[in-house]
Amino acid sequence: MRYLLRRIGFYLLAAWSALTLNFFLPRLMPGDPATALFARFRGRLGPEALEALRETFGLTDAPLISQYFTYLGSVLHGDFGISVAYFPTPVMDVIGTGLVWTLFLAGTAVVVSFTIGTLLGIGAAWWRHGVIDTWLTPVFALLGAFPYFWLAMVALYILGFTLGWFPLGHAYGDDLTPGLSFAFIADVLRHAALPIATVVLATLGGWLISMRNTMISVLGSDFVNLARAKGLPQSRVVLKYAARNALLPSITGFGMALGFVLGGSLLTEIVFSYPGQGYLLVQAVRNQDYPLMQGIFLVITLAVLGANLLVDVLYLWLDPRTRESTS
Amino acid sequence: MSGSTAKSESGFSVWLTAIRRDRKAAAGTVIISFFILVAILGPLLVGDPKAPIGMPLQPPSAEHWLGTTGQGQDVFAQLVAGARTSLAIGFGVGLVVVAIGALIGIAAGYFGGRVDGLLSLLFNIFLVIPGLPLAIVIAAYLPTGPLTLGLVLVVTGWAWNARVIRAQTLTQRKRDFVAATIVSGESSFRIVACEILPTMTSLLVAQVIGSTVYAIGAQVGLEFLGLGDVSAVTWGTNLYWAQNDAALLTGAWWTFAPTGISLALVGFGLILLNSGFDEITNPRLQMEHAWRIHLKRRGHEPTRSTPVVIER
Numbered sequence: 001m002r003y004l005l006r007r008i009g010f011y012l013l014a015a016w017s018a019l020t021l022n023f024f025l026p027r028l029m030p031g032d033p034a035t036a037l038f039a040r041f042r043g044r045l046g047p048e049a050l051e052a053l054r055e056t057f058g059l060t061d062a063p064l065i066s067q068y069f070t071y072l073g074s075v076l077h078g079d080f081g082i083s084v085a086y087f088p089t090p091v092m093d094v095i096g097t098g099l100v101w102t103l104f105l106a107g108t109a110v111v112v113s114f115t116i117g118t119l120l121g122i123g124a125a126w127w128r129h130g131v132i133d134t135w136l137t138p139v140f141a142l143l144g145a146f147p148y149f150w151l152a153m154v155a156l157y158i159l160g161f162t163l164g165w166f167p168l169g170h171a172y173g174d175d176l177t178p179g180l181s182f183a184f185i186a187d188v189l190r191h192a193a194l195p196i197a198t199v200v201l202a203t204l205g206g207w208l209i210s211m212r213n214t215m216i217s218v219l220g221s222d223f224v225n226l227a228r229a230k231g232l233p234q235s236r237v238v239l240k241y242a243a244r245n246a247l248l249p250s251i252t253g254f255g256m257a258l259g260f261v262l263g264g265s266l267l268t269e270i271v272f273s274y275p276g277q278g279y280l281l282v283q284a285v286r287n288q289d290y291p292l293m294q295g296i297f298l299v300i301t302l303a304v305l306g307a308n309l310l311v312d313v314l315y316l317w318l319d320p321r322t323r324e325s326t327s
Numbered sequence: 328m329s330g331s332t333a334k335s336e337s338g339f340s341v342w343l344t345a346i347r348r349d350r351k352a353a354a355g356t357v358i359i360s361f362f363i364l365v366a367i368l369g370p371l372l373v374g375d376p377k378a379p380i381g382m383p384l385q386p387p388s389a390e391h392w393l394g395t396t397g398q399g400q401d402v403f404a405q406l407v408a409g410a411r412t413s414l415a416i417g418f419g420v421g422l423v424v425v426a427i428g429a430l431i432g433i434a435a436g437y438f439g440g441r442v443d444g445l446l447s448l449l450f451n452i453f454l455v456i457p458g459l460p461l462a463i464v465i466a467a468y469l470p471t472g473p474l475t476l477g478l479v480l481v482v483t484g485w486a487w488n489a490r491v492i493r494a495q496t497l498t499q500r501k502r503d504f505v506a507a508t509i510v511s512g513e514s515s516f517r518i519v520a521c522e523i524l525p526t527m528t529s530l531l532v533a534q535v536i537g538s539t540v541y542a543i544g545a546q547v548g549l550e551f552l553g554l555g556d557v558s559a560v561t562w563g564t565n566l567y568w569a570q571n572d573a574a575l576l577t578g579a580w581w582t583f584a585p586t587g588i589s590l591a592l593v594g595f596g597l598i599l600l601n602s603g604f605d606e607i608t609n610p611r612l613q614m615e616h617a618w619r620i621h622l623k624r625r626g627h628e629p630t631r632s633t634p635v636v637i638e639r
Contacts, residue, residue, distance in 0.1 A: 014452045021461075025468060145540070145594030147547050150566065150587035157575050168576065256454055263459025267548050271570065281460075285467060285553050293467055297460040304457050 003322050007312045011305045018301045022294050023071050027064070080298070081291035085283045091295035094280060099299065101171055102276035105192060106265040109199035110258060117204040118250060121211025122243050125219060137212065140205030148264035152198040152271040159194060166194045169273035195272045199265050203257070210253060214246040244318070251315055255308040262300060352603025358596030362589070366414045369407035376400060376408035376560045384572075384579045394581040396565075397572025405560050406585050412561040414593070416473055416546050420480045421539030425531060427481065428488025428538075433519055435489070436496025447493065453486035462549055471556040476549060480542050487541075488534050495530055499523045529604065536601045540594050547590060562586045 062070070074080075080091035117140075124133040143151070160166045172178070172187045218224060219242050227237045269278030277296050284292040316322050374380070379399040380391075387394045393402035435446035462479045469475040499505060500523070508518050549555060550563020557564055569575075569583040 010448075010451070011455070013448070014455050017452050018456055021456075022464070025464060141598055142591065142595050145598060146587060146591040147544055147551075147566075149548065149551060150583065150590065153566075153570070153575055153583050154587065157578075157580055161575060161578065259455065259457030260459075262457055263548070266459060267551060270552070271575075281463065282552060285463065288467070290467065293464055297464045300460045301456050305455060308455055 004312065004316060007309065011309055015302060015305055018298060019072065019075060020068075022298055023068055026290065026294075075298070080295035083284075083292045083295075084289040085287035085292060086289075091291045094292060095277070095295050095299050098276045098280050101274060102262075102265070102269065102278065102300075103303065105195055105269065105274065105276060106199070106262045108192070109196045109203070109265060110254075110261050112196065113200040113203045113261075114207050114250075114254060116200070117207025118211045118247065120204070121208045121250075122215055122238065122246075124208065124212040125215030125242075125246075126238055128216070133212070137205070137208060140201075140208055142205075143201050144203065144205035146202060147267070148199055148202045149267035149271050151202050152195065152268045155194050155198050156271060167191050171275050191272075191274075195265070195268050195274055199261065199268055202264065203261055206257065207250060211246060211250050214249050215242060218242045218246040248315070248319055251311060251318065255311040258307050258311075259300075259304045262304060266300075349603045351599045355596045355599030355601075355603055358592055359600060362410060362414060362593050362596070365407060366410040370411050373404040373407045374401065376404040384574075384577060384582070386579075387581050393585050394579070396568060396582050397574065397579070398568070402565075402581055402585060405565050406562075406589060408560045409562040409565050409586065410589065412473060412559065413543060413546065413563065413590075416477055416480070416561075417539045417543035417593075420477050420484065420542035420546070421535050423477075423481050424484045424538045424542070425488050425534045427485040428490075428534065429492050429524075429527075429531060431485070432489040432492030432494075433496050433523065436493040437500060437515065437519055437523065439500075443493075446489070450486040450489040450493075453483075454490065458483040458545065459548060462545065463552065463554060466549055466554040471554065473556070473559070476546055476555055479549070480545055484538060484541055484545070488538060491534065492527070492530070495527055496523060499526055532604060533601050536597050536604070540597045543590065543593060562590055 078092050080095070083089050083091045083094045086094045120132055120136060120140075124130070124137055127133060156166075156168065160168045167173070167190060169191075171191050172184060173191075178184060224237060224242050227241045232241075266276070266278030266281060268274075269276045270282050273279065277300060280292065281296055283289065284296065370376075377400060380401055381395050381399050383395060383397050383399040385391060385395040385399075391401050391403065393406065396402055396405065431446050431450065435443045435450075462483045465482060466475060466479045469478070505518060505522055508522050513522075546555070546561075547563040547566065550557075550561060551566050551570065553567055555561065555563050555567070557567060565586045566583055569579075569586075572579075572582070574580075574582040
């Protein structure tokens with residue numbers, strides 16, 4: 001339990017750091033973006049409204065420390081300010097429209113890629129210099145060298161544009177109304193297939209190689225040799241003895257890779273005009289919509305922190321040592 | 328044994344023998360040298376990459392080897408010109424990031440205690456905050472340009488190196504030869520610089536290569552989003568314009584394919600260099616390799632076994 005509490009403490013600290021970073025960045029940067037931000041609102045807002053907006057952003061003439069607490073207070077209430085690009089919708093509402101799509105896309109891609117990559121890694125280590133090891137490993141390493149979004153462009157060009165097998169973008173067809181109907185879910189899957197597949201292809205190599213390398217060293221250890229000498233079935237030795245132990249470093253890496261994969265899938269969304277955070281991010285960058293950008297940054301950070309916490313719980317379950325050292 | 332003789336030679340000749348022995352290292356060296364040459368000399372040989380020289384979106388032809396962009400610029404010239412900026416930022420950031428990571432990682436691992444606690448907390452927080460969104464937020468507030476990009480990539484990229492180097496320092500710190508120098512009263516600086524750092528050379532090189540891969544990828548990603556200087560010619564902005572000019576939906580594959588393939592080649596070349604380097608500096612892998620060759624020569628099928636001693 002103490003292990004988990006320490007991890008939760010760490011994530012709270014990380015979340016607070018992200019919030020603090022978010023607060024000080026605009027204030028530290030040259031050229032006073034705050035003024036630039038309000039210049040964009042001018043003409044669209046009355047002076048009183050502008051003043052109220054300054055309040056919510058904490059960009060008042062009050063001392064920095066009280067600005068800071070105003071800011072923390074409003075963020076804790078889910079108030080991230082008002083979007084410039086989607087004026088006058090609050091940032092939180094704008095983000096809310098795309099969050100499900102991003103979590104769906106990145107989450108599915110990460111889980112699929114991790115599962116397949118790890119299984120292939122086990123295979124590559126077990127059949128050293130076999131087909132997986134000599135052919136698949138370098139192929140996926142090469143695929144991993146491409147930027148995700150570029151693979152997405154190629155996939156979209158070949159499979160979507162030239163062959164017409166997949167839709168050219170968006171999360172579902174215009175003619176469908178969102179709902180729990182079969183047609184809608186099938187359409188969502190059809191639209192998500194290419195974006196997910198490209199992220200999976202680009203990230204699979206990493207899991208494969210890390211699992212392969214740990215497996216190789218675990219397979220050389222004494223307890224595996226003992227298991228083999230005892231005459232246990234191979235599948236049992238590989239899966240229950242070696243793979244379970246070799247999985248631990250991959251799980252540790254999983255939490256860290258989440259942020260990275262999420263970043264890559266944001267760019268992939270742009271290529272597919274997928275209505276997630278990536279698309280919003282481009283809009284934010286184009287319109288210099290700082291509140292939206294910062295809101296997306298915070299929401300994504302919190303999502304990654306939450307996912308990391310889940311991974312820690314999983315780790316607790318997988319590795320008895322973490323449980324023992326706590327009691 | 329080759330390992331002991333190689334140690335007395337200079338780094339360069341070690342590399343040369345390694346290239347001869349290791350196909351991965353050889354392929355990586357060839358690919359990376361080629362791109363570095365292109366980056367240095369190429370821009371002098373092609374014309375102004377931004378000049379409109381023909382009809383927009385022309386497919387590859389004898390006149391324009393890789394066709395033209397949506398603005399009628401020569402894709403080949405843009406590809407060559409882009410290599411310079413992209414590789415310069417990539418390698419530059421790779422070096423800086425590892426330098427910072429080494430400084431913080433060694434400080435944390437060597438001094439331990441409260442210093443370690445604080446520094447570890449710092450890089451762990453940076454590791455868990457997703458890099459790209461953070462980079463975007465920082466880059467958006469700064470004036471666009473290569474320096475901004477470099478700075479942003481350093482801020483978001485140093486933590487991983489610090490973590491790896493800290494772990495390595497911790498294991499070295501416990502070794503007897505380090506304990507001996509501590510007992511003999513050497514200064515901390517001398518112990519770090521003369522005892523611990525040299526044992527980490529191969530790790531540091533691997534980190535530089537890995538960080539360069541990261542830096543090139545992240546840089547292209549940021550530029551693709553439009554956070555770079557979109558009027559400059561780099562690999563990232565090439566892709567940005569390809570996407571903006573709807574190259575995909577007009578079928579103009581030549582505007583994005585060459586840049587992506589070059590990117591992947593550089594990335595793959597660096598990965599090859601890295602694993603080749605790993606095999607050269609890791610005695611275990613080296614022995615395994617030699618053992619397999621040894622077995623094959625004698626007509627045995629190589630199996631999983633521990634190589635013990637091999638006479639050469």
